[in-house]
Structure formats: C-alpha cells, structure tokens
Amino acid sequence: MEKIKGLDNNWIIEENSLKRNFVFEDFVETFHFMEKVAKQAEKMNHHPSWSNTYNKLQIILTTHDIGGISELDFKLAKKIDSIFINQ
Numbered sequence: 001m002e003k004i005k006g007l008d009n010n011w012i013i014e015e016n017s018l019k020r021n022f023v024f025e026d027f028v029e030t031f032h033f034m035e036k037v038a039k040q041a042e043k044m045n046h047h048p049s050w051s052n053t054y055n056k057l058q059i060i061l062t063t064h065d066i067g068g069i070s071e072l073d074f075k076l077a078k079k080i081d082s083i084f085i086n087q
Contacts, residue, residue, distance in 0.1 A: 007074070008081045017062035018069055018077050022084065024055045033057070036083045044079070046072045 004011050004018065011020045024030040030052060037059070041047045049060040061077055063070035 004074075004077075007077050008084075011077055011081075013069065016068040017060050018073050019058065019060050020077070020080070022057040022059070024057070027054050030055050030057050033083065033087060036087070037080055040079045040083065041076065044072065044076055046076050048076065048080075 004013060007018075008020070010022075011018050013019075022030075022033070024033065034050070034052065034057065037048065046061075046063075049062070051058045059080060061073040062068065063073055
C-alpha cells in the first residue's frame with residue numbers, strides 16, 4: 001500500500017486502484033455524501049466503485065479502459081476530498 005502525494009492521507013494505492021474508507025455519524029449522513037459524490041462523478045463521466053454498510057463507505061477509483069489508475073481517478077479523488085471536507 002502506497003500513500004499518494006496531493007491527496008488526503010487516507011487514500012491508498014492498492015490493486016491498480018485508489019482506495020479510501022470513510023466513517024460517518026449514521027446512514028443518512030453517509031447517503032448524503034454518496035449523493036454528492038454521485039453528482040460530481042456524473043459531471044466528470046467517471047464513476048466510482050463503492051461499498052456501503054450503515055455508516056461505513058469504501059470508495060475505489062480505477063479506469064477500466066487502461067486497467068489501472070489514470071489522471072481522471074486523481075481528479076475525482078481530489079473532488080471527493082473536497083466534498084468530504086466541506087460537507
């Protein structure tokens with residue numbers, strides 16, 4: 001696992017993808033965050049894989065066309081960081 005310069009320290013590189021785990025107060029807060037990320041992903045036409053259980057969320061970013069991480073993944077990760085900080 002490798003840390004990434006320019007992103008929150010909670011992002012890691014693992015299995016040709018960027019990954020980050022989030023923990024929220026409750027399911028509603030988690031869902032609101034996911035909704036904001038979904039809107040940003042639509043704008044960028046780049047969609048995360050994610051897994052949610054109650055107040056826990058894991059986001060995985062990869063570019064399937066190239067089989068790994070692209071600049072678009074880093075851009076979306078930065079947007080996700082911004083959404084998280086400003087919620």
